[in-house]
Amino acid sequence: MPSVTFDAASRTYLLRTSTTSYVFGLDAEDTPVHLHWGPVLTEGQAASLPRPAAPLASSFDGAGPAEELGTEAGARFGTPSLQIAFPDGARGVDWRHLGHTIDGGHLTVRFRDAVQPFEVDLHYRVRGDVLERWVGLRSEVPVTILRCDSAAWSVPSLSGYRLSHVTGGWSAEHQLRRTGLTVGETTLTSRRGVTSHHANPWLAVDGGDAGERHGEVWSCALAWSGSWRVTVTRTPSGSAGWTGGFGHEGLTWRLEPGEEWVTPAFAGVYAPDGFGGASRRWHDHVTQNVLPEPDELRPVVYNAWEAVGFDVAESNQKELAALAARAGVELFVMDDAWFGGRTGDSAGLGDWWPNPDRFPNGLAPLIDEVHGLGMRFGLWVEPEMVNPDSDLYRAHPDWVLHMPGRPRTLLRNQLVLNFARPDVADWAHKWLHRLVGEHGVDFLKWDFNRAFTEAGRPGAADQDRLWIDHVRAVYSIMDRLRADHPHLRIEACAGGGGRTDLGILARTDQVWTSDNTDAHDRIAIQHGFSQIYPARVMAAWVTDSPNPLTRRVTPLSFRFHVAMAGALGLGGDLLKWTPAELAEAAALVSRYKEIRPVVQLGRQDRLEYGVQYTHGDQVVVLAWRGPVAHGTPLVPLRLAGLDPLGRYRDEDTGALHHGALLMSPGLLPELLPAGDYASTLIRLRALGPGSAG
Known part of the structure; x- marks a missing residue:
């Protein structure tokens, strides 16, 4: 002790x-x-x-x-x-x-x-x-x-x-x-x-x-x-x-x-x-x-951003929600451009009400539809930012970080609101509280898409305090929202993984690991992430092929197996997926739900070309291999933390393995499809020492 x-x-x-x-x-x-x-x-x-x-x-x-x-x-x-x-x-x-x-x-x-x-x-x-x-x-x-x-x-x-x-x-x-x-x-x-x-x-x-x-x-x-x-x-x-x-x-x-x-x-x-x-x-x-809710299994998410970008409308969100529900998704998240005059990244930030052209009857019809499909509903928000082209900025230009006599640098066409000001923090809490309470919002993707510049507050006696007080105000707002809305769950995001730390995780349930959803790139990103942060907080999406960012072409199974190593989500344009792809996705989502307690609650061991999770008598191995030179041998995966005297049954093939031999010399997995970007999922169950199965 x-x-x-x-x-x-x-x-x-x-x-x-x-x-x-x-x-x-x-x-x-x-x-x-x-x-x-x-x-x-x-x-x-x-x-x-x-x-x-x-x-x-x-x-x-x-x-x-x-x-x-x-x-x-x-x-x-x-x-x-x-x-x-x-x-x-x-x-x-x-x-x-x-x-x-x-x-x-x-x-x-x-x-x-x-x-x-x-x-x-x-x-x-x-x-x-x-x-x-x-x-x-x-x-x-x-x-x-x-x-x-x-x-x-x-x-x-x-x-x-x-x-x-x-x-x-x-x-x-x-x-x-x-x-x-x-x-x-x-x-x-x-x-x-x-x-x-x-x-x-x-x-x-x-x-x-x-x-x-x-x-x-x-x-x-x-x-x-x-x-x-x-x-x-x-x-x-x-x-x-x-x-x-x-x-x-x-x-x-x-x-x-x-x-x-x-x-x-x-x-x-x-x-x-x-x-x-x-x-x-x-x-x-x-x-x-x-973590505020450590033992809660993270839901399978669908996020509509990569499907529609800024072209959000009630109709396409309902279409995507229906497909997501068929795939087994549990939480549907509408991303940017649902509010104010937001049709691109140059206007609307700060005006947090449903865009009247895109949602003429407000958000209620979409939220009711999503809930009726058996999914929770989430929204993307960026409370700490404002576009100069917004009603908020026109009313309160003094609310942003700025210095006298200096230009206000635009990054991503936006400025940073000064949450160190109590009036600004109070404004943010009030509209978030109202949004969550009045619309039955279950989940917020809280984003932060630019760094501080001109970090001043003219007239303040101790201007540099804002570097600290701003962060503490964010913490306070999140804490108050969670206290007032116990059902609410929050994902931390800052243009991807730019706000990942133990401080934010005390107020959120997971983090958006990276805007890069390329499964091959994600292997290295997730490897570094796992050095300190557990799988249950690592949001990982399966998106389209070619990947929207890198244009890399990868099999759907490879994309799923990499994303299954964390809190699984879907983020592709499901409207363009073939019936065969949607069926395969539904099967893989179902398989993930079977292994989810092991991945999200279990012990993690990083392997040479994969990752192992152990929870109770269950073991899950996710293995993958990217492009390699012809003739490169596949070495066995040496598992870890098993009972050397125990026996383990492969839940899919029925094969029996000795624990000692799984750890040395190891397990030689069959990676499919043949060639580049091959992967597999292996499920083992402990049978106990000396068991013949």
Whole structure:
């Protein structure tokens, strides 16, 4: 069981899970110093950890070991986690320990500056195999904050270090990168006001020798949906660690007397069993501690965007809904262009009422039709944006992010509404509340299609607050909507996967992984996504061939098998699918519903060219192969996590397999059709040790 203890004699704090221990202590000057993050230690072992000392090689070197929250005071020359300036010009914190509280798995350690009337609380919370950390600040005098990270993390001294993270861009999100960590500082960041397609606020570090199923891995993820920054440092002396939190360089905030400043959680995982072990701990954390409805199976979705684009009409939506229902869809979502004067991307955003030409009788006839077909009904919305060509903007041009004397940059023909303004956030909540309540909307696809620019609020005393307050307003609106409409489910979207993080997942049920629905491209996107996020939150559509984005031609079964690895959806133009394709789609949707509990609720193991899910006595394997050179052999898939003494029956062929042999040498799947873009679905059921079936 998770536990938190304090040894008064050594002034050591021990936080322990079933598989790891985290230890820090107070040095002679009351500075909180890191001591251990790794295998489980007893209280006696933790108390016996030596306080590391870094002897000064010269007057140009810094002194002392790694700290739990680095500041600028004294001989500290690494990346500071906390940069503050007091009214008299003093900077940094001279730590004085005030005490601590332990509330179950939540530890709060309190400090005060030796001179300034300024307090810092370091928060730690053990949740399963994950340690969450965050910071609280209070001051009796005005303080300028230049950087306030949620935590600094240190890893043991290793002979080498490798950094894992994801990068990419629009329609190419979550591209996994593993590179040697260079000596110096490596910054992962988003300055866009949103999590971003280009990076994601998680990372992993290992010694360069870890694999999917072996080796030590240290990993962290920030629960924040706005701009963020993580600085990873490898020193010339051989140590490594990182510090991270919300905001980015160049921003400053003002902490007023009596105010409390609280950062988002920065969570950490230690895994002794490789990258797969780290991922499964993250998946468990998201399921058990983050998602609002973790055990609810995600419905099969149909989204009409790729079928009609902006040419939305009541008639074509009803036609698509009828076909979607025949295919077994459970949730029908109408995408953009149902509202205001919206007939393209240049007008209408902000005018959230049904387009009178396209829906002369409002949305009720379509919603009634969808519900009558046995499906739930969802709508696309983009509450944080506005087109200049809209009634809203003409009435409230001051509601957008802007700076005096600067042009208002248009991206995708739209501007960003300033949700840091209470009146704007209140307006957004009211129309969303009315839309959901009056129309019986079951699902919102909440989109965000451009980054912040001219992020100012003329006249505001602390303009940079908007980078934080905007995100918190989004959180608050989502929280209120869910409280007022318990049936409502929300999908997070930002031009695809640009808002994917632990912060948004605490308010939503799934994320739109990428605007790229090409199944071949999705394999890499989903691989990177799965490093931290579980299958049940990974929305994955089956769309047309040739793919609308890449023009790649792939078999329908291949598209389905790739999308079945997450929360399955359909997004093609069903009006153009042949009767044979619609029949095959219906059969594959039915098959997905059979395996859905295993995929969405089970343990995930990434395989060499596929993925395995295990839930109870059921095992599902999805395998695929793209274009390869002629003569390239197909190697067996080595399954994982099975009972080596058990027997497993193939639910489709009746073949019996030994658990040990499925894991080594492995299973050689039959991928169909022959040639490029072949795939298969394998269903196994455990029969127990020594069973003859």
